[in-house]
Amino acid sequence: MAATLSLQHTLPKLPVPTLEETIAKYLKTIEPLTTPDELERNKELAKDFLKPGGLGRTLQQRLLDVDRAAPDNWLDDTWWISKAYHEWREPLLVNSNWYILMRNEYNHPTEFYSTVENPAYTTFQVKRAAHLAQQLLDYIDTLYRQNIPVEMTRSGPLCMHQYTQLIGMTRIPQAGCDRLVNTPFPSPSKHIVLIIDDQFFKIDVVSKDNKRLLDGDMERQFLDAIKQLEKIKASAPIGILTCDHRDAWTKAREHLIVLDPKNRESLQVIEDALFCVTLDSAAEATKADRKNDFAEWAKFGMHGHGGRNRWCDKSLNLIFERDGKFVCHGEHSPCDALIPALIMDYIIRKPTDLNAPSTNAIIDAPKHLSFVTDAKTQEHLKAASATIEALSKNSDCGIVYFDEYGSDYVKKVVKASPDAYMQMALQLAYYKQIGQPCATYETGSTRAFRRGRTETIRTLSTDSYAFCKAMEDSSVEPEKKVKLLRAAIAAHSKYQREAGNGKGIDRHLMGLRLCLQSGEAHGLFQEPVFGKSGAFLLSTSGLFAGDNFVGTGFGAMYPDGYGINYLAGGKTLKFGVESKFESKVTSTREFGEFLRQALRDMRTAVEQTLPEDQRKVAAKL
Incomplete structure (x- = not known):
């Protein structure tokens, strides 16, 4: 087995596509969004952009120089994290952070008993949190020994760099553009942070003689921290500030660290922690039912109990009710959600031992991380709470759970x-739902390249638009509908392959625009359709089967759009959907019903074209 990072040097750099191929693809993607006259005007602008000595040629040469100077990846080394994430000043909750709802234990109890230390918490909650933190x-130990296998495709290895960007990683707010702070890989940190009742505790994960603890030891640490709640002088709920607008959090954080040296010490412990564990104490369990x-x-x-008991800047948070x-x-900027999803899928497989063993090692007691605050901090907290309340009230979330068929049917019957x-x-x-198409983003991975992150797969095409119109036209024969479905799938799969091979258009167009100098402009970038084609009202991303997940999700990119993360299980399809209540055109619940009907209509069309014997087989899948 190749060591986790042993093949990094064999990976190629992300290519810079040619101008001709990018502009040709761009013109094709805008066809469903333009009138014939608009398309013709954009084609003329494209010719001017591509002409010898034109601005396009100049921008391309500048971008090639950026590529030459980049040690690993022209996009990731130069712009990606700042432009895609850190310059965006909106709150991380809903707008940027992702979530994964994990399945319950197979022997999950139905009765829950309060801990002796504090009735707000239950024994099973603490045991499961201790177990999964240990898992x-x-x-992490396996990763640090580089014993996580290199992920491979038919074409070769994938970049494993993102696995080094998840542990001990925190985003900190700064004026105009945030930064990431992280301990080196492997991290020298020997602690995690436990968040309970808006209080933060440093929890050591090794004994004084540097031995890893067992589940029972971690459980003892958590219970010790819970017990301390009665004795400590509680600090203000500073975690709420991490949920606020980034500029507001920047000012609040700067005020805290100037106010008292203790605040810098506490912040640094949180920022250097391997990850955070949260125990929520709401008396009423959150409903989790398909109804x-x-x-x-x-x-x-997506946002918990009004942003309480959270540290949104942390790359990884394990939260237990x-x-x-x-x-x-998790916070999205250092690592795409696929990596933590794979890790969570792995660690949840081993059930919690209700009689977990302990080492009885000598461990430092959990340390309460206190904060010194004043009237100004109270103003910041009040403003942050108002921001979070408005954000959460406007967030229309749901999981569309579809179990009439799954990916097994699609592969075996549709053969797609x-x-x-x-x-x-x-x-x-x-x-x-809307009666017209919209620009659609799907996450495409570029991990075939060194430090590759993502590329946009533009799902909307002339083929997908033709398919949608035919499906809604009762006069169109099933054979025609299925033919158009297959053409749309083929077009999408082709674009997906090209994006994965570094031949998408959105990252290239972004790089060209970032190479513009003061006073330079081109009509191609100023056309209304340029903005419209990049305003992804459908922002989507798929993971894997996700049998250990109830659902996953992230927020919509635009007020009138949807954010959709989906799981393609063999028997079940799950879509985490988010939109805004304020929108007059979107509704998560209504979209879910239209989505279920779309899946039924597609199956009906496919089966109407099958011979009788195959239709009987298909009905069983």
Whole structure:
């Protein structure tokens, strides 16, 4: 087995596509969004952009120089984190952070008993939190020994760099553009942070003689911290500030660290921690049932109890409710959500031992991280609470749970890519609801390249639009509908392959625009359709089967759009959907119904074209 980072040097650099191929693809992607006259005007502007000596040629040469100077990746080394994440000043909650709702234990209890230390918490909650924290620490140890296998595709290895960007990583707010602070890889940190009742505790994860603890030891540490709640002088709920607008949090943080040296010390312990564990104490368990599309639990995963008991800047947060339900919540900038999703899928497989062993090692008691505050801090907290309340009230969350068929059916009967098929279902659902197409983003991975992150897969195409119109036209024969479905799937799969090979257009266009100098402009970038084609009202991303997940999600990019993360299980398809209550055109619940109907309509069309014997087989899948 190749060591985790041993093949990094073999990976190629992310290519800079040619101007001709990018502009040709761009013109093709805007066709469904333009009138014939608008398309013709954009084609003329494209010719001017591409002409010898034109601005396009100049920008391309500047970008090639950026590429030459980049040690690993022209995009990641130069612009990506700042432009895609850190310059965006909106709150991380809903707008940027992701969540994963994890399945319950197979032997999950139905009765929960309060801890002796504090009735706000339950014994199973503490045991499960201790167990999964230890499972994650075991995984981290394996990663640090570089024993996590290199992920491979038919084309070769994938970049494993993102695995080094998750542990001990925190985003800190700064004026205009945030920064990441992290301990080196492997991290020298030997602690995690436990968050309970808006208080923060440093929890050592090794004994005084540098031995890793067992589940029972971690459980003892958590209970010790819970017990301390009665004795300590509680600090103000500083975690709320991490949920605020980034500029507001910047000012509040600067005020804190100038106010008293203790605040810098406490912040640094949190920022250097390997990860955070949260125990929530709400008396009423969050409802998690399919009857309401898991809406309440999805909302909890997105922003919790009004931003309480959180540290949104941390790359990885394990959150446990009183009844042992588990949510993973993370900051998006250092690492795409696929990596923590793979890790969570791994660590949850081993059940909690209700009689977990201990080492009885000598361990430092949990240390309460106190904060010194004043009237100004109270103003910051009040403003942050108002921001979070408005943000959470406007967030329309849900999980569309579809178990009438899954990816097994798509592969065996439709004989198509499940991802492309689900993308067409999303296109059709949107068309059913809104009556027109919209620019659609799907995350494409560029991990075939060194330090590769993502590229946009532009799902909307002339083929997908033709498919949607045909599906909603009762006069069109099933054979024609299925033919158009297959053409749309083929077009999507082709674009997906090209994006994964570094031949997408959005990152290239971004790089060209970032090479513009003062006073330079081009009509191609100023056309209304340029903005419209990049305003992704459908922002989507797929993970994997996700059988250990109830749902996953992130926020919509635009007030009138949807944010959709989906899981293609063999028998079940799950879509985490978020939109805004303030929108007059979107509704998560209505979209869910249109999505279910789209999936049913697609199946009906496919089966109407099958011979009778194959239709009987298909009905069983």
